[in-house]
Amino acid sequence: MASNMNAPAEIGSYMLQLGERARAAARLLARAETATKDRALAAIAAAIRRDAARLMAENAKDVAAARAAGEDEAFVDRLSLEAKSVEAMARGVEEVAQLPDPVGRISERRVRPSGIEVARMRVPLGVIGIIYESRPNVTADAAALCLKSGNACILRGGSESVRSNVAIARCVREGLASAGLPEDAVQVIETADRAAVGELLRMNQYVDIIVPRGGKSLVERIAAESRIPTLKHLDGVCHVYVDAAADFERALHIADNAKTQRYGTCNTMETLLVHRTLAAAYLPRIARILLDKGVELRGDEASRRLVPEMKPAAEEDWYAEYLAPILAVRIVANLEEAMEHIARYGSRHTDAIVTEDEAAAARFLREVDSSSVMVNASTRFADGFEYGLGAEIGISTDKLHARGPVGLEGLTSQKFVVFGHGEVRV
Amino acid sequence: MASNMNAPAEIGSYMLQLGERARAAARLLARAETATKDRALAAIAAAIRRDAARLMAENAKDVAAARAAGEDEAFVDRLSLEAKSVEAMARGVEEVAQLPDPVGRISERRVRPSGIEVARMRVPLGVIGIIYESRPNVTADAAALCLKSGNACILRGGSESVRSNVAIARCVREGLASAGLPEDAVQVIETADRAAVGELLRMNQYVDIIVPRGGKSLVERIAAESRIPTLKHLDGVCHVYVDAAADFERALHIADNAKTQRYGTCNTMETLLVHRTLAAAYLPRIARILLDKGVELRGDEASRRLVPEMKPAAEEDWYAEYLAPILAVRIVANLEEAMEHIARYGSRHTDAIVTEDEAAAARFLREVDSSSVMVNASTRFADGFEYGLGAEIGISTDKLHARGPVGLEGLTSQKFVVFGHGEVRV
Numbered sequence: 094m095a096s097n098m099n100a101p102a103e104i105g106s107y108m109l110q111l112g113e114r115a116r117a118a119a120r121l122l123a124r125a126e127t128a129t130k131d132r133a134l135a136a137i138a139a140a141i142r143r144d145a146a147r148l149m150a151e152n153a154k155d156v157a158a159a160r161a162a163g164e165d166e167a168f169v170d171r172l173s174l175e176a177k178s179v180e181a182m183a184r185g186v187e188e189v190a191q192l193p194d195p196v197g198r199i200s201e202r203r204v205r206p207s208g209i210e211v212a213r214m215r216v217p218l219g220v221i222g223i224i225y226e227s228r229p230n231v232t233a234d235a236a237a238l239c240l241k242s243g244n245a246c247i248l249r250g251g252s253e254s255v256r257s258n259v260a261i262a263r264c265v266r267e268g269l270a271s272a273g274l275p276e277d278a279v280q281v282i283e284t285a286d287r288a289a290v291g292e293l294l295r296m297n298q299y300v301d302i303i304v305p306r307g308g309k310s311l312v313e314r315i316a317a318e319s320r321i322p323t324l325k326h327l328d329g330v331c332h333v334y335v336d337a338a339a340d341f342e343r344a345l346h347i348a349d350n351a352k353t354q355r356y357g358t359c360n361t362m363e364t365l366l367v368h369r370t371l372a373a374a375y376l377p378r379i380a381r382i383l384l385d386k387g388v389e390l391r392g393d394e395a396s397r398r399l400v401p402e403m404k405p406a407a408e409e410d411w412y413a414e415y416l417a418p419i420l421a422v423r424i425v426a427n428l429e430e431a432m433e434h435i436a437r438y439g440s441r442h443t444d445a446i447v448t449e450d451e452a453a454a455a456r457f458l459r460e461v462d463s464s465s466v467m468v469n470a471s472t473r474f475a476d477g478f479e480y481g482l483g484a485e486i487g488i489s490t491d492k493l494h495a496r497g498p499v500g501l502e503g504l505t506s507q508k509f510v511v512f513g514h515g516e517v518r519v
Numbered sequence: 520m521a522s523n524m525n526a527p528a529e530i531g532s533y534m535l536q537l538g539e540r541a542r543a544a545a546r547l548l549a550r551a552e553t554a555t556k557d558r559a560l561a562a563i564a565a566a567i568r569r570d571a572a573r574l575m576a577e578n579a580k581d582v583a584a585a586r587a588a589g590e591d592e593a594f595v596d597r598l599s600l601e602a603k604s605v606e607a608m609a610r611g612v613e614e615v616a617q618l619p620d621p622v623g624r625i626s627e628r629r630v631r632p633s634g635i636e637v638a639r640m641r642v643p644l645g646v647i648g649i650i651y652e653s654r655p656n657v658t659a660d661a662a663a664l665c666l667k668s669g670n671a672c673i674l675r676g677g678s679e680s681v682r683s684n685v686a687i688a689r690c691v692r693e694g695l696a697s698a699g700l701p702e703d704a705v706q707v708i709e710t711a712d713r714a715a716v717g718e719l720l721r722m723n724q725y726v727d728i729i730v731p732r733g734g735k736s737l738v739e740r741i742a743a744e745s746r747i748p749t750l751k752h753l754d755g756v757c758h759v760y761v762d763a764a765a766d767f768e769r770a771l772h773i774a775d776n777a778k779t780q781r782y783g784t785c786n787t788m789e790t791l792l793v794h795r796t797l798a799a800a801y802l803p804r805i806a807r808i809l810l811d812k813g814v815e816l817r818g819d820e821a822s823r824r825l826v827p828e829m830k831p832a833a834e835e836d837w838y839a840e841y842l843a844p845i846l847a848v849r850i851v852a853n854l855e856e857a858m859e860h861i862a863r864y865g866s867r868h869t870d871a872i873v874t875e876d877e878a879a880a881a882r883f884l885r886e887v888d889s890s891s892v893m894v895n896a897s898t899r900f901a902d903g904f905e906y907g908l909g910a911e912i913g914i915s916t917d918k919l920h921a922r923g924p925v926g927l928e929g930l931t932s933q934k935f936v937v938f939g940h941g942e943v944r945v
Contacts, residue, residue, distance in 0.1 A: 120862065124886050197885055203907060209896050211906045216888065218918050301918050322748060322919050343941040350943035436546065445937075458936050459623055460550050462642065470635050470939025479944070480637045480935065481629060492644050492727050493748050494920040497935040509906065509923040510884050511871075513896025515769035517776035518905070 108292035112299030114277035119245035127194040134190035137268030138183040151260040182233040189237040192483040210512040217243035219301035227251030242504035252285035294319040328440035329359030334431040336448035337368040350471040360475040392422040411438040443475040464497035534718035538725030544701035545671035553620040560616035563694030564609040577686040608659040615663040618909040636938040643669035645727035653677030668930035678711035720745040754866035755785030760857040762874035763794040786901040818848040837864040869901040890923035
């Protein structure tokens with residue numbers, strides 16, 4: 094299909110067709126029963142398992158093409174599907190089936206003086222456009238989350254993964270059909286032409302929300318270009334602040350974990366802030382732990398006097414999302430200075446305080462304006478599974494709609510429903 | 520000020536100053552106690568009452584200029600402040616003080632298997648830009664709602680009302696200062712230069728959300744131009760569907776009220792849909808009531824056979840938001856056809872069914888994708904006061920974040936808060 098669809102007009106009409114079909118499917122999916130959606134999810138998982146060999150064969154073509162195009166091993170690693178990752182995809186879809194269905198849930202019902210009863214009902218958003226990099230497992234994950242939350246979706250993975258994505262989508266569409274749901278509830282953009290993304294971002298009559306997943310430059314470009322609201326996550330510049338009233342051992346344990354449990358995740362600590370009264374005792378200890386694990390430390394002058402192995406931190410280090418074994422370190426005078434630093438340099442993702450002082454904890458929780466704010470816990474907990482949301486479509490650092498890990502509920506919104514008995518306004 | 524600020528560069532730096540000040544004020548306001556905010560609101564109301572004569576004098580200058588510029592009486596009417604409307608503004612501010620403060624409220628607290636406790640906390644959005652027409656009372660209303668919800672705001676009323684708005688803002692800022700809150704939490708754009716709006720819509724580093732209030736063309740233009748998420752309401756093409764199982768008297772009462780209680784409001788019925796089994800009995804009766812009140816009826820062919828006084832409805836009538844004593848009327852075969860009509864021509868604002876059939880009511884509530892969906896009640900109830908939200912900043916027909924009347928809660932979002940005891944990820 095990609096080969097005979099190079100003219101912009103053809104891409105345009107192809108995308109509009111996807112949009113129209115998605116909108117029609119969304120209306121049917123919005124009214125589907127939970128049991129029907131769960132039956133579809135089970136059938137999708139079964140189809141993925143049954144087709145494991147075919148999925149891996151299609152994926153092998155993508156991998157060969159990526160290698161031929163000179164992509165590096167990290168890229169190929171994210172792109173590759175093995176037996177284990179196919180099984181993980183199937184299990185992920187089954188786990189989504191186990192999650193409670195938010196659609197149709199009624200809350201906050203109350204009788205008003207006029208006699209009407211007002212309540213709110215959770216409903217799907219409609220059509221979700223998801224743009225992601227060459228990670229085929231996202232195709233199954235995203236399709237499952239959208240389906241369970243009653244939304245149709247249009248999926249656009251990295252062009253290097255198009256054969257894998259089309260093969261996975263075949264399993265998804267078969268599962269939908271077997272449960273009597275519209276196949277077009279999940280559509281994969283089958284052309285590698287990048288113009289398709291531009292079209293998608295302008296189809297606001299058909300697409301209700303865009304979820305860009307990937308590196309910062311991809312997300313920034315999509316958000317800037319989109320005429321449709323986006324649910325996104327730019328940077329994860331996460332802080333741990335070790336307060337004057339911190340439990341010393343906890344502070345070591347948490348900072349170590351927040352930095353070293355995984356280096357490449359968005360909820361990894363990138364800057365450590367330490368209260369000055371604790372710095373002389375604490376900094377050499379935590380530095381030893383981190384240096385022994387091969388973490389490069391970049392500190393302000395005061396920190397470097399306590400830990401000579403530290404390199405000097407430049408202004409840009411405070412803004413840096415390293416995603417690597419590097420940590421910026423700064424000594425602060427007090428809680429206010431720590432919160433000032435976070436407000437100025439942070440990315441509103443996840444920030445933690447280590448303290449036994451309840452008043453300090455309460456202020457930090459209330460005043461730090463990030464999607465997740467923590468007391469005495471590792472920033473690495475900022476995650477849909479850890480929070481009990483189940484799988485997540487992403488982590489939002491936006492302030493509207495949904496902040497933090499976005500699961501099924503974040504793919505719905507609430508409308509008002511009114512139960513009357515003939516009431517009219519006077 | 521307006522006179523010496525015509526160069527684009529000057530407007531730009533003026534707006535950036537407003538933005539910086541708003542951002543700084545927002546951080547202080549976000550942490551303000553409820554009692555402090557309520558004290559400020561009481562002081563604002565007192566200042567408005569005390570300055571009533573000055574407010575009316577400044578307003579008189581705006582009115583004179585508008586008359587000189589040839590604005591019509593409806594325009595002048597919306598612009599004018601009289602003793603009664605000044606008192607209503609003061610009382611409106613006091614009523615906002617009475618509303619519960621959503622900020623800091625913690626919900627959904629639960630312990631996770633890891634030991635951490637996860638909860639959600641309501642927090643202000645930050646800085647809100649509000650763009651409205653020449654209705655000075657919006658200045659006080661919007662300022663009060665933003666203040667109570669812990670948000671700073673930048674207000675831009677119609678340029679014909681700038682003297683009135685500046686005078687009202689003086690009262691607001693005095694009230695803020697008297698409670699020890701930053702005056703810059705409420706700023707009015709003091710230049711009449713329209714370029715200021717363009718600047719505001721691009722200041723996404725300082726402004727978190729734009730609320731455009733006004734006619735459809737204003738709102739559309741702002742939404743199209745804005746680089747900042749908007750909370751908006753385009754059309755109110757509201758429907759009442761009289762089902763086969765409708766209570767006849769209720770159906771008359773509700774349709775009459777939904778159309779004639781006020782013609783110019785966004786929650787007024789614009790199209791009446793009637794099930795065909797009821798049409799022969801119902802349509803002539805409701806038509807008589809509406810025609811006697813001077814409502815022009817525009818019907819499909821089947822309706823016109825039953826009510827000869829009806830004019831023929833053209834395709835564009837089904838899309839029309841008349842805001843006037845005109846009503847489109849159509850006979851439908853069943854509930855599905857009614858819902859199809861609403862999905863195709865409606866604006867997702869407010870739609871009602873009149874029926875005694877619980878299954879039909881449940882389907883309508885669930886499947887009609889509008890911000891308010893009602894059973895056996897007049898569409899005119901779609902309103903923040905009627906729903907118990909208190910004053911509203913507007914009615915959202917968007918699908919993300921907030922749908923329907925938006926009160927204090929819609930000006931906040933929820934972040935995750937985590938209470939740990941030294942937990943780390945394994």
